[in-house]
Amino acid sequence: MKIHEYQAKELFRKFGVPVPRGKAAFSVEEAKAVGAELGVFPVVVKAQIHAGGRGKGGGVKLAKTAAEVDQYASAILGMTLVTHQTGPEGKLVQKLLVEEGLPIEKELYLSVLPDRATAKIVFMASEAGGMDIEEVAAKTPEKIIKVYIDPLLGFKGFHANELAYGLNLKPELIKQFNAMVAALYKLCVDYDCSLLEINPLVLTKDNRVIALDGKINFDDNAIYRHKDIAEYRDLTEEDPAEVEASKFDLNYIKMPGGNIGNMVNGAGLAMATMDIIQQAGGAPANFLDVGGGASAEQVENGFRIILADPAVKGVLINIFGGILRCDRLANGVVEAAKKVGINIPVVIRMEGTNVEQGREILEKSGLNLITAKDVSDAAQKIAAVAKG
Amino acid sequence: MSIWVDNNTKLVVQGITGKEGQFHTMNCKAYGTNVVAGVTPGKGGQNVEGIPVFNTVAKAVKETGANAAMVFVPPPFCADAILESIEAGIPLIVAITEGIPVMDMLKVKNYLKGSKSRLIGPNCPGIITPGQCKIGIQPGNIHTPGPVGIVSRSGTLTYEAVHQIGTMGIGQSTVIGIGGDPVNGTNFIDCLSAFQADPQTKAIIMVGEIGGSAEEEAADFVQKNVTKPVIGFIAGLTAPPGRRMGHAGAIISGSSGTAQGKIKAMQAAGITVVENLGEMGKIAKVAFAKVI
Numbered sequence: 001m002k003i004h005e006y007q008a009k010e011l012f013r014k015f016g017v018p019v020p021r022g023k024a025a026f027s028v029e030e031a032k033a034v035g036a037e038l039g040v041f042p043v044v045v046k047a048q049i050h051a052g053g054r055g056k057g058g059g060v061k062l063a064k065t066a067a068e069v070d071q072y073a074s075a076i077l078g079m080t081l082v083t084h085q086t087g088p089e090g091k092l093v094q095k096l097l098v099e100e101g102l103p104i105e106k107e108l109y110l111s112v113l114p115d116r117a118t119a120k121i122v123f124m125a126s127e128a129g130g131m132d133i134e135e136v137a138a139k140t141p142e143k144i145i146k147v148y149i150d151p152l153l154g155f156k157g158f159h160a161n162e163l164a165y166g167l168n169l170k171p172e173l174i175k176q177f178n179a180m181v182a183a184l185y186k187l188c189v190d191y192d193c194s195l196l197e198i199n200p201l202v203l204t205k206d207n208r209v210i211a212l213d214g215k216i217n218f219d220d221n222a223i224y225r226h227k228d229i230a231e232y233r234d235l236t237e238e239d240p241a242e243v244e245a246s247k248f249d250l251n252y253i254k255m256p257g258g259n260i261g262n263m264v265n266g267a268g269l270a271m272a273t274m275d276i277i278q279q280a281g282g283a284p285a286n287f288l289d290v291g292g293g294a295s296a297e298q299v300e301n302g303f304r305i306i307l308a309d310p311a312v313k314g315v316l317i318n319i320f321g322g323i324l325r326c327d328r329l330a331n332g333v334v335e336a337a338k339k340v341g342i343n344i345p346v347v348i349r350m351e352g353t354n355v356e357q358g359r360e361i362l363e364k365s366g367l368n369l370i371t372a373k374d375v376s377d378a379a380q381k382i383a384a385v386a387k388g
Numbered sequence: 389m390s391i392w393v394d395n396n397t398k399l400v401v402q403g404i405t406g407k408e409g410q411f412h413t414m415n416c417k418a419y420g421t422n423v424v425a426g427v428t429p430g431k432g433g434q435n436v437e438g439i440p441v442f443n444t445v446a447k448a449v450k451e452t453g454a455n456a457a458m459v460f461v462p463p464p465f466c467a468d469a470i471l472e473s474i475e476a477g478i479p480l481i482v483a484i485t486e487g488i489p490v491m492d493m494l495k496v497k498n499y500l501k502g503s504k505s506r507l508i509g510p511n512c513p514g515i516i517t518p519g520q521c522k523i524g525i526q527p528g529n530i531h532t533p534g535p536v537g538i539v540s541r542s543g544t545l546t547y548e549a550v551h552q553i554g555t556m557g558i559g560q561s562t563v564i565g566i567g568g569d570p571v572n573g574t575n576f577i578d579c580l581s582a583f584q585a586d587p588q589t590k591a592i593i594m595v596g597e598i599g600g601s602a603e604e605e606a607a608d609f610v611q612k613n614v615t616k617p618v619i620g621f622i623a624g625l626t627a628p629p630g631r632r633m634g635h636a637g638a639i640i641s642g643s644s645g646t647a648q649g650k651i652k653a654m655q656a657a658g659i660t661v662v663e664n665l666g667e668m669g670k671i672a673k674v675a676f677a678k679v680i
Contacts, residue, residue, distance in 0.1 A: 085630070114490050116570035116600050116637065119497035134642040151494045192491050221463060221636060222489035251634045255626070267568055267634025268542020268597050271623035272665045275647075278626050279664050287627070289634040320544040320551070322527035351551060352527065375548070376666025 001218045003232045004048045006097040008214035011191070015183045018176075018210045022099030024048065031073035034098040035066060042101035045072040047093040050237040052215070053083030059093060062101060069098070087256070094236060102210060107200035108167060109133055109144075110181075112188045120148040121155075121188065123181065125163050129200035155185035170207070177209050191229060192222030241305055248301040251289040254309065258285035260386050261306035261315040263299065265290050265324075273318045276375055282383035285312050290319075296332030303340045314345045316382040318375065321352025330358035334365040345370060345385045349378035390517035390562045391537070391582040391589070392480055392506070393456065397521045400425040400445060400454035400478070402461050402469045404436050409460035412484070412525050413439070416458070419528040421521050424452040445476040458514070458523050459483040466510065467492035474505045481573070482523045483510035490636070493571040500573060507573025511635070513543040513565035524565070534559015535680045536672070537583035539576055540595035541568055541602075541635070545623060549593055552669030558680065561589040568635025570599070576606035584614050591617045591676040593668075594659070596650055598624030599638045603650040611657035619660040619675050621668060622647045 006024040013019060021038060025031035035043045047059030054060050059081045061072040073096055082090035107129035115122040125145045128136045136143055145166035147159050160178035169177055188196045195217040202212045223230050235243055245252030251267065255274070260282045264270035267289045274284040286306060290298040299317075306315055321329055329350055337346065349372040350358055362369045370385070372378035399416065403409040404426025414437060417423045425448040426436050432443035442448040445457065457478045461469040466485045473481045474496075488510050500507055508515055514524010518531035525543075530550050536558055540546040546565050553560070564579050566572055576594055583589045592614070596603035603622065610618050625647040627633050629640040640646050654661050660675045662668045 114494055114571070117602075117605075119494050119571050121494070138643070150498055151491070152498045189491060192489050194490065219490050219636075220632070221487045222491065224464065225489075253628070253631050253633065255628065264544075266542060266544030267638060268540070268545035268595070268623045269548060271597060271627055271633050271638065272545055272548075272621075274627070275623065275625040276665045284626060287633055320547045322525075322530070322544070322547055351547075353529070374666060376664070379666065 001220055001223060001229070001233060002050045002237070003216055003218070003229070004050070004095065004234065005046065005214050006048055006095070007232045008216040009211070011187060011216065012211055012214055015187045017180050017183050017187070018208065019214065020099040020102055020210060020212065022097060025073070025096045025098050026094070028070065028073045028077060031077070031096050031098050032066065032070055035063070035069035038098070038100050040100055041065060043069055044099045044101050045069060045076060046097040046099070047076050047079070047081055048095035048097055049081055049086070049091040049093055050234070051083050051085035051091060053085055054081060057081045057083040059083075073098070091237070102202060102212065103205040104202045105205045106203040108203065109136070109199045110201045111195065111197040111199070112184050113193065113195045115148065118148055121151055121185065123147045123149070123159070123163055125167055127167055133199065149185065151189070155182055169203075172207055173203060173209055180209055191226055192219040193217065194219045241308060245288070245305050248298065249291065250298060250302055250305065251287070252305055253287040255284050255286055258283040259311050259313045260382055261285050261309065261312040262318065263288045263290055263302045263306060263315065264318045265320060269318065269320060273316065273375070276379040277316065277382065280379035280383035282379070282386050285309055296335060299332050300336035300339055303336050303342065307340060307342065312344065314347065314382050314386040316378055317346065317348045317350070318378060319350045321350055325353045326350050326358030327354040327361060330361035333369070334361060334367065337365075337367050337369065342367065347372050347378050347382040347385065349375060390520065391579075391586050392562065393515055393517050393521040393523060395520050397456050397523070398422050398424045398452065398454050399456050399458055399523060400427060400448045400452065402427045402445065402457055402459045402473065404428060404439065404441060404460070405431050405434070406460055410436055412460070413458075415528070416522050416524070419522040420519075421523060424454050445472045445478065449476050449478065454478065456480040456523060457482065459485060459510070461485060463487040463489070467496050470496050470507060471499060474499060474503045478505055480506050480508070482508045482512070482514050483573070484512065484514060484525055486511040488569070490571055493569065497571050497573065508564060509567040509572060511569045512567030512572070513546060515562065515564045517562045518560050526563070530554060531563065532559035535561060535588065535590035536593060536676065537561045537579070537586065537589040537591075538563040538593045538595070539579035539583070540565050541597050541637070542595060542623065545595055548665070549595055549621070549668055553593070553672045556669045556673045558672060558676070561586060568597070568637050570637035576602050577609045580606060580609055580614055584616060589616065590679040593672065594618060594620045596620065596622045597635070597638050598622070598627050598633065598640050598647050598650075599635070599645040601644065604653040607653040607657035607659060610659055617660070617675055617679060619662055619668075619672055620654040621662045621665065622650045622654070
């Protein structure tokens with residue numbers, strides 16, 4: 001789960017990680033009030049969306065007067081911000097963060113996250129702050145320091161020193177920096193963060209270390225134990241169809257530009273099914289994992305969500321039943337199809353116990369259900385139908 | 389021969405009294421697995437269709453000599469259940485549960501290092517040696533004993549692989565689902581290494597997917613250490629970056645973890661890559677013709 005920068009900074013404050021003075025604003029009036037409250041200039045007006053690259057897209061402006069706060073807040077609030085992470089359709093800006101500007105001396109990069117390859121918590125830091133870290137990693141990997149922490153040992157003083165001295169910090173900054181990284185480690189572990197990134201982390205001319213930006217992603221599997229984080233969820237930042245699917249424990253992801261809906265049991269098989277649709281000359285409209293069991297109710301909800309996308313010209317159902325019996329599955333599909341009212345072709349490939357009976361049920365249903373004998377056959381049939 | 393599970397495996401099921409746990413326990417038993425015990429705290433002394441239930445794994449091991457565990461405990465308590473089996477000295481722990489927080493698994497993974505236990509999963513279909521022992525939620529009936537070892541990150545995609553080579557008349561030595569989570573107990577390399585050492589296994593299929601770098605590391609291992617023919621498949625060529633594709637571990641971050649990168653690494657290591665899922669059986673038949 002993703003949250004906004006202003007929410008990440010609330011958590012930073014709670015854990016004692018220094019951030020600029022400022023507040024979220026949901027209207028131009030509120031933005032002006034926050035600007036006045038700060039009582040200093042310049043003031044930074046920042047668009048709050050769940051995507052990076054906001055500055056380059058025109059979503060971050062430095063206001064030198066109250067009039068400029070008004071001007072920039074009016075311009076940014078309600079704009080559709082397009083960045084390299086939003087896709088060409090962009091994202092509507094509905095929230096702002098208004099903060100004091102700082103006398104910046106140097107910009108650093110800092111992140112902490114669980115590392116899947118080593119099963120440790122890793123801090124990554126670089127003196128090349130404010131830049132795209134992927135690019136730094138690709139071009140100048142020696143500029144990135146990595147410090148790995150065994151979660152059974154925890155964060156120790158020497159870990160902080162490795163980071164501080166690796167970043168060539170001035171001696172007068174080391175104490176506050178070390179306290180800050182210890183706090184970030186605690187935040188990451190206590191709140192099950194899957195990524196905690198500060199880019200840039202700034203060193204100011206008056207010798208302070210401050211998180212100028214803040215990005216936190218959380219492990220979806222751990223949200224159940226953080227009720228306060230669950231409240232941070234902003235549904236307006238998510239695809240409505242995906243939100244709807246999640247209510248039924250369905251895993252749905254819309255694929256822009258596709259026209260073949262598909263419904264599969266199991267994430268790996270679902271990805272492979274999307275791939276084979278494309279290899280057959282079609283374009284998958286979605287990823288949809290109905291879970292290993294694929295119950296009739298799941299299939300029905302899956303149909304509704306897929307068919308709500310007007311681009312879909314045909315649907316492929318690929319179910320490897322296994323323990324699930326195919327005759328029962330076929331009955332479920334027929335019932336769901338009748339209930340939802342399907343008027344586009346549906347190709348079904350299923351495998352498992354009683355597969356012959358299952359196919360017979362589909363063929364005798366009187367619906368536009370096309371059976372396929374294996375995955376290749378299914379992909380070719382659906383691609384042909386969708387082109388049709 | 390086979391790897392890790394066979395006729396001598398004695399299974400204890402953690403979470404045996406839950407709906408899923410009970411259903412799949414009975415399926416394993418019906419397949420021929422020697423299920424000797426179940427564990428559910430607070431239900432010790434009861435039995436599930438004749439299988440004795442204990443309050444703790446330690447007690448179950450002491451009373452029954454269980455040497456493998458299957459874990460069906462819900463996510464909030466699952467890491468604890470796995471640690472309990474490690475502490476009880478169980479050599480093989482198979483965790484089926486989906487949705488364990490990564491932070492919990494980091495601790496389990498680091499604790500495993502100094503132990504005598506091997507963990508398979510979590511979020512996996514399990515392990516099966518056809519005709520001998522099934523630990524997990526796989527459909528037993530699609531498997532046949534034979535010479536091919538299969539290791540996979542996905543559940544139903546593993547069944548697809550078993551089914552396709554099955555229709556070509558090729559059976560399996562052992563089939564292992566290592567799970568779709570970012571942090572798991574057993575990785576591709578552990579399985580490849582065991583398959584290489586197992587005399588029954590003549591050829592290997594590895595099924596991977598987007599996310600992380602396990603397939604690239606496995607490819608490197610194959611190039612250096614595996615003399616048996618290997619075919620590989622990667623799911624997720626069409627997956628968009630930055631999106632979690634169902635499995636918690638199936639996510640392309642930036643430029644790493646892409647299907648293209650993994651396929652390239654496998655090809656460079658001499659692995660025969662199946663690019664079209666529908667052709668896995670046919671390609672296996674040709675690629676394995678010399679050894680089986």
